[in-house]
Amino acid sequence: MSPQSAPITVVTDYFTALAEGRVPDALAKLHPQVQWHQPGQNQFSGVHTGPDAVSTLIGGMMGVSGGTFALAPAGPLMANGALVAAPVHFTGSRNDGVQLDQLGLDLLTVHDGLIVEVHLFSADGPAEDAFWGSSATQ
Template sequence: MTTPTPAAVAATYLEALKRGDIPTLMAQFADSVVWHQPGANRFSGAHEGVMGVGELLGGMMEASHGSFQLEVTGPMMVNGELVAIPVRFTGARADAAMDMDGIDLLTVRDGRIVEVRLFSADGASEDVFWGQA
């Protein structure tokens, strides 16, 4: 069996995210994945393991009242095991909204995402949206 390329893993991840296919999405992560959430809000910091990432993503959907969405805005850029993806992410609830550009940087090794680093165009606004713990 051939190990999928970093671009193929990222494409599967993004397509699953778009469809809301959580089992396929989560299957793209290595058991020991580390997700680095930027900022100074209740979700900021390193989230480790598939369970930790699942809890993070579930918490974000709950905090955004199910409105959080991510859209790919340009082509993936691949450099070895690194895949950079330009995105736009949005969310809204009665007391807050966000709509900004970002970059998702995935590290893919042995056919699985082992690390995720996110970059936001307006970290202060993102912090306001997600709020403090």
């Protein structure tokens, strides 16, 4: 494994691209068949397959949050073989004043220099569900 394809390096590059607003570069770190497991019981919950589906998911979240949704590492990345655990802090606000501000954990699996699976965990799932709402309420 080259240093550029080491799981922690791939995930670091992914989060750096997101933080710098380089979404296409972040999406390029995803395997063409990436499995993205979005938690909860809201309009975005479920498994999203492929970078295009993840892009659509993020676009939907930006729409609900009026472009304010943000995600940033909240501590050091931790690797165990192909798995990288990333403590995160995510925020957003809706036009009606409802706020999202909580911690979570992203668990990313990396193979051959690409992220092949992402499992997301939220500190307060019901609050996140309430923020995103159901497809019927948006």
